[in-house]
Amino acid sequence: MRVKQRIYDSRVQDVVDFEPREPGRVGMYVCGPTVQSAPHIGHLRSALVYDQMRRWFDACGLETTLIRNVTDIDDKILANASAAQRDEGASEQWWALAYRVEREFTAAYDALGVLAPTYEPRATANIREMVELIERLIERGHAYRAADGSANVYFDTASWPEYGALTRQRRDQMEEAADAAEGQAGVKRDPRDFALWKAYRESEPETASWPSPWGRGRPGWHIECSAMATRYLGEEFDIHGGGLDLRFPHHENELAQSQAAGQPFARHWIHNGLVNTGGQKMSKSLGNSLFAADLLAAARPIVLRYFLGSAHYRSVLEFSEGSLAEAEAAFSRIEGFLERALETVPAETAIADATRLPEAFAAAMRDDFAVPQALAVLHGAVRAGNAALEAGRQDELIRCTSEVVAMLDVLGVNPLDPRWATGTRQDDASEAALGALVEALIAQRAQARADKDFAQSDAIRDRLQAAGVALEDTPNGTRWSLT
Numbered sequence: 001m002r003v004k005q006r007i008y009d010s011r012v013q014d015v016v017d018f019e020p021r022e023p024g025r026v027g028m029y030v031c032g033p034t035v036q037s038a039p040h041i042g043h044l045r046s047a048l049v050y051d052q053m054r055r056w057f058d059a060c061g062l063e064t065t066l067i068r069n070v071t072d073i074d075d076k077i078l079a080n081a082s083a084a085q086r087d088e089g090a091s092e093q094w095w096a097l098a099y100r101v102e103r104e105f106t107a108a109y110d111a112l113g114v115l116a117p118t119y120e121p122r123a124t125a126n127i128r129e130m131v132e133l134i135e136r137l138i139e140r141g142h143a144y145r146a147a148d149g150s151a152n153v154y155f156d157t158a159s160w161p162e163y164g165a166l167t168r169q170r171r172d173q174m175e176e177a178a179d180a181a182e183g184q185a186g187v188k189r190d191p192r193d194f195a196l197w198k199a200y201r202e203s204e205p206e207t208a209s210w211p212s213p214w215g216r217g218r219p220g221w222h223i224e225c226s227a228m229a230t231r232y233l234g235e236e237f238d239i240h241g242g243g244l245d246l247r248f249p250h251h252e253n254e255l256a257q258s259q260a261a262g263q264p265f266a267r268h269w270i271h272n273g274l275v276n277t278g279g280q281k282m283s284k285s286l287g288n289s290l291f292a293a294d295l296l297a298a299a300r301p302i303v304l305r306y307f308l309g310s311a312h313y314r315s316v317l318e319f320s321e322g323s324l325a326e327a328e329a330a331f332s333r334i335e336g337f338l339e340r341a342l343e344t345v346p347a348e349t350a351i352a353d354a355t356r357l358p359e360a361f362a363a364a365m366r367d368d369f370a371v372p373q374a375l376a377v378l379h380g381a382v383r384a385g386n387a388a389l390e391a392g393r394q395d396e397l398i399r400c401t402s403e404v405v406a407m408l409d410v411l412g413v414n415p416l417d418p419r420w421a422t423g424t425r426q427d428d429a430s431e432a433a434l435g436a437l438v439e440a441l442i443a444q445r446a447q448a449r450a451d452k453d454f455a456q457s458d459a460i461r462d463r464l465q466a467a468g469v470a471l472e473d474t475p476n477g478t479r480w481s482l483t
Contacts, residue, residue, distance in 0.1 A: 005060070007239075008314060008368050010247065010269040011166050011255075015368055021238050021267060026057050026064045029229040029266065031242035031250070032120065034071040034221075035101040036080050039108045041290040041308070041319065042275050046243050048305060049272040049313040051114045051412060053241075056365050059354040059410050067232045068117040069225060070105075072098040073124050073218055078204055094208055095124075108292040111301045112308070113412050113419055121228045123219065127210045129227040130219045133261055134196045134212075142260040143196055146187045151199035151215030154179075155222075155257050157192045163256045166269065167248045177249065179220070194253050195220035222253035229254075230263055240266035244274055272313045278320065290319060299324040302420050306331045306413050312372055330379075334404070335415050336481060337382045340389060341401045349402040350416050352409030356402045361410075371411070378407045438469055442478050445471075 005018040020026050030050045033043055050066065057064045072095070081094035092100070109116075134153055137143035142159045146152035157163045163171055176191035179198075200209035200216040209216040219227075229237065242251060251269065258265040277290060295304055307327035311317045342350055358381065364373035385400030408414035441460050448456040461471055464480070472479045 003363075003366055005366050006368050007268060007270060010271045013168070016268070018238075018268065020062065021236060024061070024063060026062050026239065027233040027237035028054065028064060028066045028239045028241060029225070029233055029237060030066065030068045030117075030240075031225060031246055032068040032070050033102075033105050034074050034076060035098045035105065036074065036076040037101060039101075039105045039292040041277075041292070041295060042243065043105065044108060044112060044292055044295070044304075045275055045308050045317055046272050047109050047114050048112060048308050048412075050241050052309055052313070052371065053270075053369055054115065055410055055412055056369065059357070061354075064118075065233065066115075066117045067119055067121065067229065069228050070102055070120060070122045071221065071224060072102065072122045073208060074221060078208055094205060104292075108296065111292075111296055112305045113301070113417075115412075119232055121232060123224040123228070126224070126228050126231060127219065129231050130223050131197075131212050133223060133227050133230075133257070136261045137196065137257060140260065140262070142257070144189065145214055146199075147189075148187050150187075151197060151212065151217045152187065152195065153197035153214055154188050154193040155196055155253065155260075156189060157194070157256070158190055160256050160260045162259065164252065166252045166255050169248070169252075175249070194222060194249065196223045196257070222250055223257060225250070226254050226258045226261075226263075226265075230258070230265070235262075236264035237266060239268050239270055241270040241272070244271045247271055270313075273311075273316045275317045275319060295324075299328065302413055302415060303328050303331050306411075309371060309411060309413070310375060313369055331413070332481075334378070334382055334408070337385055337389075338401070338404065338415065340479065341385055341397060344389070344394070345398045345401050349398055350405055352405050352414060352417075353402065354406060354410070356406040357410065358403050358407070361403075361407050365410070374407070374411070378404065378411075381407070438464065438480050442471070442480065446478065 006015050007018045008014070009016050028050065030046075032047075033039065047068075050068075054064050054066050077098050078094050081092060081097045084090040084092060084097070134143060137155065138145075138153070141156075143153055143155050146154065157171060164174065171192060174192050177188075177194040179188075179195040196219070197212060197214060198217050198220055199214075200206070200218070206216075209218055229240065240251070240254075251271075255265060255269075275290075298304075299307070303324065304327075307323055308317070310327070338350075358377055361374050361377040364370040364377060367373070381400050381403045385397055385404060388394075388396035388400055405414060405416065409417065414420070441464060445457050445460040448454070448460065464471060468482055470481050472481070
């Protein structure tokens, strides 16, 4: 009997069986970034979580369509561009800022080996679909034009009895919607009604507005994802994902407006946990944001990916001063095993093959993508492989090596993958020079041992050890590593 995939559905608030709507295919929509400022660790973690899920679906033989949007028109984008022009004398337009920041996100994702989405729609390229969706909501009696006659259009939360279904809140307990017209008496029927279309304001660039049946303006944030998800995945699709901080109001509003428009929308909702730094939730107001550029400068990208993907996707990821060093040490043990093993095992064992995945690893991934348990299986295989290598058990070594490669490939941290060719430990000039010096000393030590000059041999070993270089004598020669 085929074992089913299990996922935690945030709407149901329980782990459920996952059965794709269309056999053999998975449709996923993931809320991408609002490109207002540089990417930080939270953005990286979220993108990586869904990349791991996608890779697992691929390993299971499912054809995955992953749509990850870019919100390139938003209050914050306009505000940041305006502030830069006012305070810094910058001439960068809002659309140029959005595109520049979008490229920073793409570069960070690429550096971490996050696969490109099947498609990455921009909000500004889907205005027509948003207008059509708003028109449908008005026709069905779930949206209305502002009472002041402006072009503002709002979703009527009182008209939809299921409003609050995703986060299990009663409407009268919800926070008021944070819209541009908030506080203007009589503009909205209820403070919880949220903007579908925002009227053009003279204080904003005219380029940040589009024509509509209600007048020039721009879309509200929530309507953007509803329109883009259904345009590229259809009115019903398998999974909608995003950060836990998006559950309310963003995803709650997406669900309400989409279903009020007559669309089934997402079958399952998945939310990844946030990031803590020093025991505190990361936020700009606390000044504890960890930006992608700094993280990528502090660690090898493959190690950063290993760290970001090591916790369960629903848990809080704790970042501390020693996190990257610990990840480097753990991942180096895996790399060290592969380097030693591939000196003796056949080359074909280095080819990733999902059929070589241990059942315990597959069981962990089927159980709501339990990556920590999957990593335990991986490290267990590394330990078994090292033991087999020391004992000369070739068949067991070959099996362990092929399993390790297959598991690393699913997790996107296979150091043998060409995408990491420029991120290996010996890739820059300084490390190449170090390698040459160490190898020269190892050759001198080997000659001293051959001449039975053991005092000289020990002296070379001690000098290297004092410099932080450990030697390991094996049947295939002497290996070295940094301690």
